[in-house]
Every structure is written in structure tokens, then in C-alpha cells.
Amino acid sequence: MNLVVLTGRIGAQPEIRTLNSGDKVANFSLATEERWRDRQSGEKKSRTTWHRVVTYAPGTVKFLEEYVDKGDLIQVVGMLRNEAWEDAQGQKRQATKIAVTGAGHRVEKLASPRDETAQGETAPEPDLDDEIPF
Incomplete structure (x- = not known):
């Protein structure tokens, strides 16, 4: 079985192209982050991988x-x-x-608390002065 599940952030606006057939194709980059604590130093570390x-x-x-x-x-x-091709200089290239x-298969947008703060916005403060009707 060939199945991949990744959760991450879109690196740039998805690139949408129309093919000669009239069908559309979308390409985008996705950044996933791996986090761990170094066993010797106890320091928190992370690594970003681009996919x-x-x-x-059509729906996606x-x-x-x-x-x-x-x-x-x-x-x-x-x-x-996995894709393999020869570039204009005759070099063999490959990509996954x-x-x-x-x-x-699907692409699903997830809710994230970082979405609001990433743009400098904050959630409104709750109004604690409301009267409770009972």
C-alpha cells in the first residue's frame, strides 16, 4: 500500500495551471516540522522538511x-x-x-490558533459584565 499522510503549512500560494486538455493541475509546497529533545543536552530541536x-x-x-x-x-x-527526466543540459534528474x-486521497484545511496570531490579530476579550438571566 502506498499511502502518505502529512500535516503542515503551505509554503506559497498553490500554483494552478490549465493543461491543453482544459483540465487543471495544482502544485504546492508543504512544510512539515519534526520536533524532539536532544538526549545529551536536553535542548529542544526541530527540523523542517519540504514536500x-x-x-x-478537479474538486481538490x-x-x-x-x-x-x-x-x-x-x-x-x-x-x-517518483519522477525521473532528463533536463535541458542532458542531466538525469529525479523528484519525489x-x-x-x-x-x-484529500487535502483538508485545518483550524489553527496560529492563524489569527500570524497576522497580528487576537481574539476579542469575552464580555464578563453580561447579566445572567436567572
Whole structure:
């Protein structure tokens, strides 16, 4: 079974292209973060890994186009796809992408407390002076 589940933040606006057939494809980068504590020093450490994601699924492309922005926290369910090609200089190249194309694959936008604070906004203070009617 080839199934990948990643939760992370969108690195840039998804790139939406229209193919010659009229179908659309979406590509975007997703940053995932791994956190741990160093056993010797006790210091907290983290590492960010970037993933390339591609989808041809019309509903998912439309969702990305209309509702997903740079910095959004999302979950991706897809499969690993390895691609190989030769570039213009004749060099062999390869890349691994996450493909969101099959049944059960999806891109889901998640709620995040960081969403408001990332833009400098804070939630309004609750009004504690309201009268309680009983």
C-alpha cells in the first residue's frame, strides 16, 4: 500500500495551471516540522522538511484555488510518486512528490490558533459584565 499522510503549512500560494486538455493541475509546497529533545543536552530541536504536492482531481484543485493560502495549516492524504527526466543540459534528474489523485486521497484545511496570531490579530476579550438571566 502506498499511502502518505502529512500535516503542515503551505509554503506559497498553490500554483494552478490549465493543461491543453482544459483540465487543471495544482502544485504546492508543504512544510512539515519534526520536533524532539536532544538526549545529551536536553535542548529542544526541530527540523523542517519540504514536500512537493500535485493534484489533478478537479474538486481538490478548485478547493486549493478558492480556499487555501500561503501559511495555511493543511493535511494531505496521497501517495508517493517518483519522477525521473532528463533536463535541458542532458542531466538525469529525479523528484519525489505526493500525488493526491485516488480514492481516499484529500487535502483538508485545518483550524489553527496560529492563524489569527500570524497576522497580528487576537481574539476579542469575552464580555464578563453580561447579566445572567436567572
